[in-house]
Amino acid sequence: MRRLPICYATVLYDFLEHRKIISIKSLHGSAQLLLDVTGGVTQIVERMHRTIAREVNPLNRLRDIAGAPPEERRGRTYQVIQSTTSMLQHGLHQSLDKFSTEEEPLHSPQSVKVAAALNGVCGDHLEASNNPLAITMHFYNSHGEKVLPGSEKVGAMIPNASPRIVVLVHGLCLSHEYWKGHNEGNLGTELQRAHGFTPLYLNYNTGRHISCNGKELSKQLQALVEAWPIEVEELTLIGHSMGGLVIRSACWYGTELGQSWTGLLKNALYLGSPHHGAALAKAGNLLTFVMKKFRYASPFALGEHTSAGIKDLRHGNLLDDDWEGIDQDDFHPDYRKPVPLREGTRHYFIAATIGNNVSDFKSMMVGDLLVRLDSAKGQHSDDLRKLSIRPEDCRVFAKLNHLDLLDNKVVHDQILEWLV
Structure with missing residues (x-):
């Protein structure tokens, strides 16, 4: 199980600070994550201590070369700390597991947003460790109520249902709020x-x-159209940032499985989606790779502790094949399998730049601060990876940043014009 460094404690503190109600489920998940952070910090300190000890005492270096078992190389103090942490985690599960299945109370929009940020930075760890704080995929209606496609109550949750459905998919560290x-x-x-x-x-x-979210979204869309109270005539998907990549992944898997929802998909819109990777994720990967090459810096290469979702954004991975069997912390080439846009669906692209002119050098290189223009527009030097779109289906807006694409009037007006 991956240990988490101390930096994640800050996000967890914000999560607890904004909670209106602390339920048993939230308490369980928070305590479990704090113990994971404790184990992660201990691991970092131990690695640094062992590195220094190897330099001071040549005998320690010989023990490492001879292949001494990890438990022999580990100091007794660190063994005690890790053993104590494991015992506390076991006791925590035994004590609170039976209460964590309770229905969560309503939370403030702010606490929902902080929980989303926590899942963005370490959500794969939360899921793998069965932490109650891990977010499960759900649809919500305009009133903020969960819509469960497999439930008989879908009709009641969607009053005056239309045959035209639009699903909005948020990006990294964000939420439906x-x-x-x-x-x-x-x-x-x-x-x-x-x-x-x-x-x-x-x-x-x-x-x-x-890819995991793409496969699950495809499954849930199929259940949604089957449970819709009236016959669905048209489906539109709108994704912001990572959300656009999740949509493309869902289209691929849905088409591969022959799911009927794909035939209803008339429009797909991508708002600032890093189709060929995000510059910040690329920079973080390079920094982590370099730090791991130096003995004293390696324990502090915290980038290797970031979530799988963040690492996927380095190149814009959409499929399991893009990451399986690959060390995502390594500085490797783009191994992605080309995924063309789904035929039979109209695809629209919106990009932004903080510059005053969309065609100047600064705008092209910086983009919306998180995603460069070429990536947001699906452009690539390799024709197999390039996304073929019509000029009239792509708009670039100046003087906007990445988050502005969510709620800016000029962006909304363009979408309304396209989706007549």
Whole structure:
């Protein structure tokens, strides 16, 4: 199990600080994560201590070369700390597991957002360790209520259901709450009012592999259209940032499995999605790779502790084949399998740049601060990876950053124009 470094304690503190109600489930998950952080810090300190000891005492170096068992190389103090941590984790599970299945109380939008950030940075670890704080994929309606496709209550949860469905998929470290907007308005309700769509908002664990979320989204979309109270005529998917990659992954797996929802998919929109990777993820990977080459810096290469979802953003991985059997902390070439846009669906791309002119050098290189323009527009030097789109289906907006794409009026107006 991956140990977590102390930096994740800050996100956890924010999570607890913004909770209106501390349920047993939240207490269980928070305590479990704190113990994981303790184990991670102990591991870092131990690695640094052992590195220094090897330099001071040549006999320690000989023991490492001779292949002494890890338990012999580990100091007695560190063994005690890790053993104590493991005992506490076991006791925690025994004490609180039976209470963690309780229904979660309603939380403030702020606490939901902080929980989403926590899942973004270490969501794969939360899932693998069965931590109650791990977010499970769900649809939400405009009132913030969960919509369960397999339930008989779907009709009651979706009053006045339309044959036109739009599903909005958020990006890394975000949640469905971000679509509600804090400046210009709610894109989902605007589409409902202007064009008769029924909006649903997806919430999911962005720390998981993109391909895992893509496969699950495909499965849930199939269940959704089958349970919809009236016949579905049209499905539209809108993804912001990582959400656009999850949509493309779902389209691939849905098509491969012959699922009927793909035939209903008329439109797919990508808002600032890093189709060929995000610059920040690439820089983080390079820094981690370099730090691991130096003995004293290696224990502090915290990038290797980031989530699988973040690592997928280095190249824009969409499929299991893109990461299985590959050390994602290594500085390796782009091994992705080319995934073309799904035929029979109209694909729209929106990108942004913080510059005043979309065609100047600064705008091309910096983009919206997180995603460069060429990646957001699907451009690539390799024709097999390049996403073929029509000029009229791509817009670039100046003086906007990555998060502005969620709730900016000019962006909303363009989407409304496309989805008539």
